[in-house]
Amino acid sequence: xxxxxxxxxxxxxxxxxxxxxxxxxxxxxxxxxxxxxxxxxxxxxxxxxxxxxxxxxxxxxxxxxxxxxxxxxxxxxxxxxxxxxxxxxxxxxxxxxxxxxxxxxxxxxxxxxxxx
Amino acid sequence: xxxxxxxxxxxxxxxxxxxxxxxxxxxxxxxxxxxxxxxxxxxxxxxxxxxxxxxxxxxxxxxxxxxxxxxxxxxxxxxxxxxxxxxxxxxxxxxxxxxxxxxxxxxxxxxxxxxxxxxxxxxxxxxxxxxxxx
Amino acid sequence: xxxxxxxxxxxxxxxxxxxxxxxxxxxxxxxxxxxxxxxxxxxxxxxxxxxxxxxxxxxxxxxxxxxxxxxxxxxxxxxxxxxxxxxxxxxxxxxxxxxxxxxxxxxxxxxxxxxxxxxxxxxxxxxxxxxxxxxxxxxxxxxxxxxxxxxxxxxxxxxxxxxxxxxxxxxxxxxxxxxxxxxxxxxxxxxxxxxxxxxxxxxxxxxxxxxxxxxxxxxxxxxxxxxxxxxxxxxxxxxxxxxx
Numbered sequence: 001x002x003x004x005x006x007x008x009x010x011x012x013x014x015x016x017x018x019x020x021x022x023x024x025x026x027x028x029x030x031x032x033x034x035x036x037x038x039x040x041x042x043x044x045x046x047x048x049x050x051x052x053x054x055x056x057x058x059x060x061x062x063x064x065x066x067x068x069x070x071x072x073x074x075x076x077x078x079x080x081x082x083x084x085x086x087x088x089x090x091x092x093x094x095x096x097x098x099x100x101x102x103x104x105x106x107x108x109x110x111x112x113x114x115x116x
Numbered sequence: 117x118x119x120x121x122x123x124x125x126x127x128x129x130x131x132x133x134x135x136x137x138x139x140x141x142x143x144x145x146x147x148x149x150x151x152x153x154x155x156x157x158x159x160x161x162x163x164x165x166x167x168x169x170x171x172x173x174x175x176x177x178x179x180x181x182x183x184x185x186x187x188x189x190x191x192x193x194x195x196x197x198x199x200x201x202x203x204x205x206x207x208x209x210x211x212x213x214x215x216x217x218x219x220x221x222x223x224x225x226x227x228x229x230x231x232x233x234x235x236x237x238x239x240x241x242x243x244x245x246x247x248x249x250x
Numbered sequence: 251x252x253x254x255x256x257x258x259x260x261x262x263x264x265x266x267x268x269x270x271x272x273x274x275x276x277x278x279x280x281x282x283x284x285x286x287x288x289x290x291x292x293x294x295x296x297x298x299x300x301x302x303x304x305x306x307x308x309x310x311x312x313x314x315x316x317x318x319x320x321x322x323x324x325x326x327x328x329x330x331x332x333x334x335x336x337x338x339x340x341x342x343x344x345x346x347x348x349x350x351x352x353x354x355x356x357x358x359x360x361x362x363x364x365x366x367x368x369x370x371x372x373x374x375x376x377x378x379x380x381x382x383x384x385x386x387x388x389x390x391x392x393x394x395x396x397x398x399x400x401x402x403x404x405x406x407x408x409x410x411x412x413x414x415x416x417x418x419x420x421x422x423x424x425x426x427x428x429x430x431x432x433x434x435x436x437x438x439x440x441x442x443x444x445x446x447x448x449x450x451x452x453x454x455x456x457x458x459x460x461x462x463x464x465x466x467x468x469x470x471x472x473x474x475x476x477x478x479x480x481x482x483x484x485x486x487x488x489x490x491x492x493x494x
Contacts, residue, residue: 149456213477
């Protein structure tokens with residue numbers, strides 16, 4: 001586990017960077033501005049067409065997967081420092097990185113099998 | 117805590133579970149770390165969005181309606197607050213992690229932070245273009 | 251300006267009590283006095299039994315670190331006027347075992363400092379005939395802030411991870427390791443890597459950042475740690491491929 005830590009940190013960093021630069025605008029638009037009617041969406045047809053492009057799928061994959069691993073790594077240490085449950089490390093590792101992996105696999109499958 | 121040889125008369129105070137409430141700086145740190153939960157939540161929301169698009173126009177319309185519910189809007193507002201907290205703290209933290217040199221001089225932190233904010237604005241503009249008009 | 255101010259000082263006399271207690275002392279207030287002056291007044295005039303460490307009284311020896319109103323400070327640089335109207339709480343440096351009153355044991359830190367080899371490591375010693383080492387201002391710049399550490403341990407008291415994780419080598423030790431890693435004369439980065447990247451090393455750090463906030467010499471150990479995370483990963487990646 002100790003030898004994996006540097007690479008998990010790299011994933012954490014990549015995910016944190018993706019989330020920092022890209023999440024605010026996605027949340028602001030898709031979560032608030034568009035549902036509130038302040039801006040008009042691209043619309044179903046346009047969004048579907050966009051997801052037809054492999055680049056858009058790659059973008060979405062990185063957009064979902066990397067921040068999930070960012071959360072997994074950060075949350076694991078928050079549990080250690082906050083709840084002092086370091087003795088539960090195996091369980092925490094499985095729950096955190098396992099969830100991130102599950103989300104990643106689900107995302108990969110959804111995008112791979114996305115209708116053209 | 118210390119790992120020195122045990123001496124029975126030395127006093128060692130264990131660390132409280134509430135250590136992070138003892139100083140504003142610690143509480144701010146924990147808030148920053150908690151922001152990752154909301155990042156993960158939005159990743160999940162994005163998956164729901166993709167799934168809705170896979171289901172066709174009806175599925176998508178249902179999802180769009182669901183996004184308009186007051187509870188969901190409130191959640192998204194909270195997510196936005198935490199995601200902004202994550203972004204802004206990240207821009208400042210990242211500047212301390214890199215030792216950049218340009219033309220023989222060390223690039224000052226302020227320049228890296230400013231560069232991060234600039235890149236953030238550009239990226240947001242590009243994304244906004246695709247999400248609102250496509 | 252008041253005439254006097256109250257200090258509430260932690261006492262711990264293991265020969266007569268099992269737990270620390272506090273004792274209040276009223277000391278004269280002088281606008282140029284620091285907490286150390288107040289403690290010296292207590293020791294000289296009020297209670298000779300109070301034990302604490304101090305030396306240079308000018309912020310370069312690192313001996314007089316204590317918690318003042320919950321913040322780790324060098325008591326020789328903490329002016330009484332900052333803490334008016336008082337009372338001013340003076341406690342031993344947090345996260346270290348207390349030997350007596352305000353005196354803590356720092357053996358753990360010294361052991362960990364040694365483990366990062368805080369000296370120039372050379373593959374081969376440069377003989378005198380080859381001349382001196384030369385460094386440009388830029389090369390000096392790369393490590394100079396990290397060399398300003400006076401081992402006062404305020405950063406260890408500020409770091410919650412040091413309090414939570416017994417194996418963590420801590421901010422000053424890592425900053426000093428980096429002081430040598432970044433020194434152009436040093437060739438010991440590989441030798442330090444196992445300690446820095448192993449259990450108790452940089453990966454325990456979650457960048458709370460308080461270590462740099464409390465450092466009286468502007469060492470910025472948090473920066474040293476984060477910088478090594480990046481180089482440490484690259485080094486780990488390279489060692490995967492068999493290189494060292």
